[in-house]
Amino acid sequence: NAGVTQTPKFRVLKTGQSMTLLCAQDMNHEYMYWYRQDPGMGLRLIHYSVGEGTTAKGEVPDGYNVSRLKKQNFLLGLESAAPSQTSVYFCASSHHLLSGRVYNEQFFGPGTRLTVL
Amino acid sequence: GQQLNQSPQSMFIQEGEDVSMNCTSSSIFNTWLWYKQEPGEGPVLLIALYKAGELTSNGRLTAQFGITRKDSFLNISASIPSDVGIYFCAGQWVYNTDKLIFGTGTRLQVFP
Numbered sequence: 001n002a003g004v005t006q007t008p009k010f011r012v013l014k015t016g017q018s019m020t021l022l023c024a025q026d027m028n029h030e031y032m033y034w035y036r037q038d039p040g041m042g043l044r045l046i047h048y049s050v051g052e053g054t055t056a057k058g059e060v061p062d063g064y065n066v067s068r069l070k071k072q073n074f075l076l077g078l079e080s081a082a083p084s085q086t087s088v089y090f091c092a093s094s095h096h097l098l099s100g101r102v103y104n105e106q107f108f109g110p111g112t113r114l115t116v117l
Numbered sequence: 118g119q120q121l122n123q124s125p126q127s128m129f130i131q132e133g134e135d136v137s138m139n140c141t142s143s144s145i146f147n148t149w150l151w152y153k154q155e156p157g158e159g160p161v162l163l164i165a166l167y168k169a170g171e172l173t174s175n176g177r178l179t180a181q182f183g184i185t186r187k188d189s190f191l192n193i194s195a196s197i198p199s200d201v202g203i204y205f206c207a208g209q210w211v212y213n214t215d216k217l218i219f220g221t222g223t224r225l226q227v228f229p
Contacts, residue, residue, distance in 0.1 A: 033216075042205065042219045042221040042222055050215060090159050090160070096215075104148055104209045104216075106207075110159050111157075
């Protein structure tokens with residue numbers, strides 16, 4: 001099992017460019033999440049999905065869009081990149097509900113390091 | 118939104134020493150998780166706690182779910198150089214089980 005994978009690992013964009021970050025998980029998890037991590041800020045939730053075809057806003061959703069067309073994939077899009085979006089982006093997934101009990105143990109990917117010039 | 122206060126922010130200790138860190142919240146949580154993040158990597162789950170008062174160990178790591186359900190503690194015994202990293206607590210709020218709330222992390226440095 002690969003767990004949670006993210007592509008690309010690194011990317012440099014110019015202001016105004018667009019891009020899509022891909023997250024894939026092979027654990028059959030229902031829930032998936034996108035976070036950004038900035039120095040001294042910890043992990044901040046951008047968007048999340050509670051199942052295929054669903055998405056919801058997190059703490060810092062502005063400037064980002066997401067899609068969950070397949071259960072195993074969660075895409076994060078930047079339509080018009082800004083320097084404030086320079087960050088490390090992490091994807092995570094969790095079973096959430098297993099055998100009738102809520103488990104929110106989230107498993108993280110290795111991250112995508114994005115620089116916007 | 119909900120916030121977790123994690124302390125200390127950083128620790129510089131000598132190999133062999135024990136380490137303690139904690140997380141507190143103004144709200145009641147029904148799950149506490151502890152993660153470790155090494156440079157250039159994603160966070161890795163260390164310990165999960167689901168009951169107030171629960172004490173769980175993972176090797177030299179021991180974590181406790183506070184009886185008030187508003188705090189959690191992580192102890193590392195006999196630290197070694199590979200313990201270096203950032204340790205995050207995360208909690209699941211009783212009234213919203215879809216998300217975790219993360220602390221800002223404790224940066225641990227271990228000197229030989």
